[in-house]
Amino acid sequence: MAGIKDVAKAAGVSVSTVSYVLSGKRSISSKTTGKVLRAIDDLGYIPDASAQKMRGQLNHIIAISEPMHEGMNQMQYSAYFMQSAWQARAAGYDVLLLTGLDAVADIERVTHSNLVDGVLLLDVEERDARVAQAARYHKPCVAIGLPKIHKDCACVDIDFAKMGTRSADRLFALGHRQVAFLRAQEIDYARHAGYVLLFREAFLERARQIGLRIFESGPVDNATFDVRKFVGDMLARNPRPTALVSQSGVNILNLTVTALMAAGLKIPDDISVLSCGTFLCEEPMRRPVSEEPFEPERLCSIAMGSLISAIEHRQGIAGEVTLIDPKFIDRGSLAVAPKGAEISTSRPIASARKSRNLEGELMN
Amino acid sequence: MAGIKDVAKAAGVSVSTVSYVLSGKRSISSKTTGKVLRAIDDLGYIPDASAQKMRGQLNHIIAISEPMHEGMNQMQYSAYFMQSAWQARAAGYDVLLLTGLDAVADIERVTHSNLVDGVLLLDVEERDARVAQAARYHKPCVAIGLPKIHKDCACVDIDFAKMGTRSADRLFALGHRQVAFLRAQEIDYARHAGYVLLFREAFLERARQIGLRIFESGPVDNATFDVRKFVGDMLARNPRPTALVSQSGVNILNLTVTALMAAGLKIPDDISVLSCGTFLCEEPMRRPVSEEPFEPERLCSIAMGSLISAIEHRQGIAGEVTLIDPKFIDRGSLAVAPKGAEISTSRPIASARKSRNLEGELMN
DNA sequence: ACTAATAATCGAAACGTTTCGATTCATGGG
DNA sequence: CCCATGAATCGAAACGTTTCGATTATTAGT
Numbered sequence: 001m002a003g004i005k006d007v008a009k010a011a012g013v014s015v016s017t018v019s020y021v022l023s024g025k026r027s028i029s030s031k032t033t034g035k036v037l038r039a040i041d042d043l044g045y046i047p048d049a050s051a052q053k054m055r056g057q058l059n060h061i062i063a064i065s066e067p068m069h070e071g072m073n074q075m076q077y078s079a080y081f082m083q084s085a086w087q088a089r090a091a092g093y094d095v096l097l098l099t100g101l102d103a104v105a106d107i108e109r110v111t112h113s114n115l116v117d118g119v120l121l122l123d124v125e126e127r128d129a130r131v132a133q134a135a136r137y138h139k140p141c142v143a144i145g146l147p148k149i150h151k152d153c154a155c156v157d158i159d160f161a162k163m164g165t166r167s168a169d170r171l172f173a174l175g176h177r178q179v180a181f182l183r184a185q186e187i188d189y190a191r192h193a194g195y196v197l198l199f200r201e202a203f204l205e206r207a208r209q210i211g212l213r214i215f216e217s218g219p220v221d222n223a224t225f226d227v228r229k230f231v232g233d234m235l236a237r238n239p240r241p242t243a244l245v246s247q248s249g250v251n252i253l254n255l256t257v258t259a260l261m262a263a264g265l266k267i268p269d270d271i272s273v274l275s276c277g278t279f280l281c282e283e284p285m286r287r288p289v290s291e292e293p294f295e296p297e298r299l300c301s302i303a304m305g306s307l308i309s310a311i312e313h314r315q316g317i318a319g320e321v322t323l324i325d326p327k328f329i330d331r332g333s334l335a336v337a338p339k340g341a342e343i344s345t346s347r348p349i350a351s352a353r354k355s356r357n358l359e360g361e362l363m364n
Numbered sequence: 365m366a367g368i369k370d371v372a373k374a375a376g377v378s379v380s381t382v383s384y385v386l387s388g389k390r391s392i393s394s395k396t397t398g399k400v401l402r403a404i405d406d407l408g409y410i411p412d413a414s415a416q417k418m419r420g421q422l423n424h425i426i427a428i429s430e431p432m433h434e435g436m437n438q439m440q441y442s443a444y445f446m447q448s449a450w451q452a453r454a455a456g457y458d459v460l461l462l463t464g465l466d467a468v469a470d471i472e473r474v475t476h477s478n479l480v481d482g483v484l485l486l487d488v489e490e491r492d493a494r495v496a497q498a499a500r501y502h503k504p505c506v507a508i509g510l511p512k513i514h515k516d517c518a519c520v521d522i523d524f525a526k527m528g529t530r531s532a533d534r535l536f537a538l539g540h541r542q543v544a545f546l547r548a549q550e551i552d553y554a555r556h557a558g559y560v561l562l563f564r565e566a567f568l569e570r571a572r573q574i575g576l577r578i579f580e581s582g583p584v585d586n587a588t589f590d591v592r593k594f595v596g597d598m599l600a601r602n603p604r605p606t607a608l609v610s611q612s613g614v615n616i617l618n619l620t621v622t623a624l625m626a627a628g629l630k631i632p633d634d635i636s637v638l639s640c641g642t643f644l645c646e647e648p649m650r651r652p653v654s655e656e657p658f659e660p661e662r663l664c665s666i667a668m669g670s671l672i673s674a675i676e677h678r679q680g681i682a683g684e685v686t687l688i689d690p691k692f693i694d695r696g697s698l699a700v701a702p703k704g705a706e707i708s709t710s711r712p713i714a715s716a717r718k719s720r721n722l723e724g725e726l727m728n
Numbered sequence: 729a730c731t732a733a734t735a736a737t738c739g740a741a742a743c744g745t746t747t748c749g750a751t752t753c754a755t756g757g758g
Numbered sequence: 759c760c761c762a763t764g765a766a767t768c769g770a771a772a773c774g775t776t777t778c779g780a781t782t783a784t785t786a787g788t
Contacts, residue, residue, distance in 0.1 A: 001476070001502065003744060014768045019746055026747095029766060046476035050417035051744035054773045061460070061479075068450070078442040085463055086432070094474070096425070097459050099449055110458070112365065112410035114774095115425075138365065367774060378738045383776055390777095391735060415774035418743045478744095 002043035010039035022047070058117050058311065062088050062304075063096045063110050065130060066122040067103045069191065079279065080122050080144065083300035091308050093117075104133050111137040118311045120144070120303060121153070126192035131155070140310035140317055142303045145194050154310070154317040156303040156324075160195045160277060163292050163326040164202025167276055168212055170328075171243050175337035176272065178213050180234045182246040182256060184277075186219040195294075199247060199277050215241055220248055227252065231259040242337040243272040246289075250280050258286045268335035288331035295327060366407035374403035386411070422481050422675065426452050426668075427460045427474050429494060430486040431467045433555065443643065444486050444508065447664035455672050457481075468497050475501040482675045484508070484667060485517070490556035495519070504674035504681055506667045509558050518674070518681040520667040520688075524559045524641060527656050527690040528566025531640050532576055534692075535607050539701035540636065542577050544598045546610040546620060548641075550583040559658075563611060563641045579605055584612055591616065595623040606701040607636040610653075614644050622650045632699035652695035659691060 008015045013032060020026040021036040028036075039045075053059050064084055066077065085095045096116055098106045107130060110116050119137060121130050124145030134141045134153035143150070146157045171179055181203070183189075188196045207214050215237055217230050234241055244260075246253050253275055257267065265271045267287055275291040302322060310317040372379045377396060384390045385400040392400075403409075417423050428448055430441065449459045460480055462470045471494060474480050483501060485494050488509030498505045498517035507514065510521040535543055545567070547553075552560045571578050579601055581594050598605055608624075610617050617639055621631065629635045631651055639655040666686060674681040 001478075004746095005744080015745085016747075016769075017767060020767085023746080026767090027765060032766080044476070046473060048418070048744050049477040049479045050414040051773090052746080053414035054412070054418065054744080054775090055746045056773075057746080068446075082432075082463075085461055089464055094479075095461050097449055097461055099446075100453055109410060112408070113413040114365075115413045115458075368776095369774080379775085380739075380777075381737060384737085387776080390737090393736060396736080412774050415743090416776080418745090418774080419776045420743075421776080 002045045004045070004047065006043055007036065007039045007045050010043060011035040053114060059115070060093045061096055061116045062093050062307065062311075063098055063107065063116040063119045064122060065098045065103050065107055065119060067101055068099050069123075077123070079294075079296040080300060083296045084120055084122065084304055087300050087304040088308075091304065093308065103130050104136075107137055108133075111139045118142075118307050120307055124194065126194045126197055134318065140307055142307040142310075142317065144299050144303050146198075146321065146323070147194060150319065150321065152318045154306060154320040154322075156299060156306070156322045158195070158277075158295065158299065158326050159323040160198035160326070161202040162323075163276055164199045164204075165206045166326065167245060167274060167292060168203050168206035168210060170334070171245070171272065171274070172210050172212055174243075174272065174334065176243040177211065177337070178215070178237070178239050178241040178243075179207065180241040180244045181214050181216045182230070182244060182248045182253070183217050183220050184247040185249065186221055195277050196247060203245065203276075220252060222249060222251060225252055227255040227259050231256060231263060235263060235265075241271070243274065243334075246273070246275045247277055248275075249278065250285065253278070253280070253289065254285050257289065261287065268333050270338055272335055272337070273333040288333065290331045290333045291329050292326045293329055295324075298324065366409045368409070368411065370407055371400065371403045371409050374407060375399040417478060423479070424457045425460055425480045426457050426671065426675075427462055427471065427480040427483045428486060429462045429467050429471055429483060431465055432463050433487075441487070443658075443660045444664060447660045448484055448486065448668055451664050451668040452672075455668065457672065467494050468500075471501055472497075475503045482506075482671050484671055488558065490558045490561055498682065504671055506671040506674075506681065508663050508667050510562075510685065510687070511558060514683065514685065516682045518670060518684040518686075520663060520670070520686045522559070522641075522659065522663065522690050523687040524562035524690070525566040526687075527640055528563045528568075529570045530690065531609060531638060531656060532567050532570035532574060534698070535609070535636065535638070536574050536576055538607075538636065538698065540607040541575065541701070542579070542601070542603050542605040542607075543571065544605040544608045545578050545580045546594070546608060546612045546617070547581050547584050548611040549613065550585055559641050560611060567609065567640075584616060586613060586615060589616055591619040591623050595620060595627060599627060599629075605635070607638065607698075610637070610639045611641055612639075614642065614649065617642070617644070617653065618649055621653065625651065632697050634702055636699055636701070637697040652697065654695045654697045655693050656690045657693055659688075662688065 004015055004018050008018045011018065011032075013036060017028060017032060018036050018040075021028050021033050049059065064081065066081055081097070088095050096110065098110065100106045107119055111119065116139065118140040119142070121128070121141065121143035124131055124143045124147055126147055127149070128143070128145070128147040131143050131147045131153045132149045140154075141152075142154045142156060144156055146155045183200070184196045204214060206212075215234060234244075244256070246256070248256075257273060260267065260271060260273075267273055273289050275289050277294065278291055279294045279296075280289060280291055302324070306317060306320070306322070368379055368382050372382045375382065375396075377400060381392060381396060382400050382404075385392050385397050413423065428445065430445055445461070452459050460474065462474065464470045471483055475483065480503065482504040483506070485492070485505065485507035488495055488507045488511055490511055491513070492507070492509070492511040495507050495511045495517045496513045504518075505516075506518045506520060508520055510519045547564070548560045568578060570576075579598060598608075608620070610620070612620075621637060624631065624635060624637075631637055637653050639653050641658065642655055643658045643660075644653060644655055666688065670681060670684070670686070
């Protein structure tokens with residue numbers, strides 16, 4: 001393998017001259033520059049990354065920590081990871097993936113051994129050890145997510161609390177007063193995934209404040225959840241909910257939507273549906289559903305940007321929190337609450353076209 | 365950051381003694397060993413990876429190359445990648461992901477700059493530049509896949525040619541003579557994905573040899589493929605195919621199976637279904653289908669094993685080819701060819717009456 | 729008690745860069 | 759013609775390890 005010495009020899013100059021040609025930190029005559037560049041090209045010289053790093057140069061490597069855990073949503077998982085990798089690459093950084101179960105140890109290993117320039121934390125939970133221990137890394141560190149303890153780590157996330165408040169308000173403004181709430185998977189609450197908890201809490205709290213009556217689903221498990229029962233119970237209520245807010249994954253939501261339609265309800269005329277803190281690939285949905293989505297691309301872009309800026313300007317970012325406004329995607333599954341449904345369940349739901357027409361006329 | 369000098373000072377020994385304690389390459393008295401280990405622990409010392417690498421030590425980093433390309437199957441993509449990362453980690457290696465579009469340049473960069481100890485190539489195509497250029501890397505390199513030119517690179521893959529032959533034989537042995545063949549996505553043939561071509565070629569060739577009549581689908585595009593037409597055309601043939609071999613993805617296959625069942629055909633009594641070179645997540649399938657699957661886990665395990673062995677024993681593996689026997693998963697969708705169907709299509713297809721009606725409908 | 733072997737430890741060179749300070753050479757102002 | 763300035767280049771130190779050869783301390787064999 002050709003080293004800088006070989007280049008120097010081939011070009012008939014000293015080692016330091018070659019280095020200065022490459023870094024441009026001192027002026028070099030154009031004649032010499034030419035000779036050196038030609039030699040570099042001839043020999044296919046590429047500087048040794050380790051030697052450079054030893055001299056305090058940047059590696060242009062970023063560690064991404066995403067420990068594998070059970071019930072992990074593969075799609076969602078790779079969405080964040082791929083986005084981050086892509087963003088990093090666009091900025092000239094390579095990505096070292098850490099999936100080990102003892103994440104803190106892994107991060108400490110790669111930072112202390114000076115293998116990476118910075119760290120990005122994915123899939124962080126409400127009480128995340130990786131974030132809590134960030135001070136130990138001695139390298140810039142950014143998390144996507146907002147754990148309780150985050151004073152030693154920069155955090156970037158969607159403002160899920162605002163999302164909860166806003167969703168309650170949104171339905172209220174449309175006249176809904178009875179709202180069904182479909183929980184996320186139980187396992188996500190159990191592992192204290194921040195976004196799940198933040199949204200639910202804020203949503204329920206706001207609902208209470210403004211007088212939205214909530215019918216919350218039982219625990220959800222993708223494999224065993226009984227959608228028919230949930231929908232049955234929901235429609236049996238009096239007064240019947242006129243809107244459904246879902247935190248659940250695309251599969252369960254799709255089944256639920258299908259069941260609602262099978263029960264003769266039209267979306268959004270008879271029932272509004274809103275999915276929050278989710279990532280609906282359009283494809284498998286029976287009917288498009290409006291949502292306040294995850295935004296892996298935007299989040300990763302912001303996080304990676306601030307991480308790289310911290311790295312390159314060698315300035316700390318510990319404790320910085322960036323919450324971005326949730327976005328609303330209108331797929332037409334939200335509408336004004338139907339008048340009839342609030343008063344009594346003994347009326348036909350929507351099975352008859354007439355009744356809906358009548359309602360429509362009455363509302364004019 | 366504590367360095368080896370600090371440890372030496374704290375333990376009251378020389379730098380080289382500390383190094384020997386760590387590497388165990390010379391005998392050190394247990395008293396000294398104790399002092400040194402305590403100092404290391406106190407200071408939280410972790411050796412600088414760059415300095416070690418400069419002395420010719422291994423990095424324990426493996427580059428995984430998986431260029432992003434259009435129409436990439438996210439699920440399948442991450443399956444291989446995650447498996448590899450997992451296997452690497454289990455062997456004490458971290459993983460550097462290269463997704464850039466100019467893959468050869470990226471690999472050359474990380475190998476020449478001595479950033480990684482070896483390279484794993486994923487998603488390789490029949491004429492894969494990364495494999496063809498493997499000689500330039502000067503580091504051990506293993507590909508999952510078997511391109512035409514592979515003399516400078518070790519290759520690990522399922523024996524898709526054997527899979528093709530065996531599938532033809534399997535159906536023949538069950539008495540099938542008329543077989544429909546559902547192609548993979550056109551884009552996969554177009555980019556010369558090796559497995560797709562190898563399987564199809566071997567399957568069709570063997571079919572010709574033993575006298576299997578093949579009805580091949582038109583070009584498939586996940587977004588636009590007309591499943592109804594394909595199934596309609598297939599059932600309209602005389603004699604009607606008694607088996608379906610599919611190279612297509614799970615979505616199209618599922619639709620096809622659904623259409624077949626809707627047409628009144630029972631699987632496997634009226635028609636056998638076999639999926640080859642696929643990765644059927646059970647969940648979304650309307651009916652389980654027997655398959656000769658991809659085996660990401662096995663493949664990655666073998667590939668990573670031989671890569672790491674080459675790295676650690678510093679011995680070349682260029683040109684080594686490992687083809688593993690395809691596996692057959694019986695999900696009960698294969699059966700002996702129905703007697704009637706072979707002779708004439710004027711006979712009822714299934715045991716039932718409405719099948720003719722449906723045939724008629726489909727032909728409209 | 730003396731030598732030979734072995735165990736334990738140390739000092740210094742080497743790995744491939746970057747960068748500081750020193751040196752040389754040309755240029756222009758007085 | 760001399761000195762000061764700046765451009766172009768060089769030599770050597772430094773980064774944090776590993777490892778070689780040398781040195782000293784210990785043990786065993788006679």
